[in-house]
Amino acid sequence: MDSSSQYSKIISLHFSSDVVRRPMMYNLAKHFDLTFNIIKARISPREEGHMILELSGKEEDYKKGISYLQEHGISIQDVARSINRDEESCTHCGMCTALCLTKALYLDQDTRMVLFDSSKCTACGMCTKICPVSAMQTEANGDF
Ligand code: SF4
């Protein structure tokens, strides 16, 4: 992959109490130009932290950001993801069909409805960024 292209992964972070109060997420955005979307977060009574988040940016910056987190004692694991569609929210506008490379989202010519074939979905996440009503949703499949 071109190191300047956009890169996005869902990761699980575990960190100890002495890391909880440090502005790690702020530093990821400020120093590595990464964006993050927190999917789940939990701080235990002893203030140990567990967080699942989607981290996005240039691949080179992503790798630097991961190294930065690991250097600060944060344990990181990749999390598998799947994409679901909220059938009630979808307005069948068709915007997502143009960018779904695997044709998991496609227009049914007879009914003019946009259908979702999850067996063809590679969970690339493109549709979640363009859908105007957020009908396409990312689900993290890791333990929490
Ligand atoms: S972009 Fe969203 S609302 Fe439009 S067809 Fe796709 S899933 Fe449905």
Ligand code: SF4
């Ligand atoms: S996540 Fe990617 S492959 Fe799956 S439906 Fe959306 S655009 Fe298509």
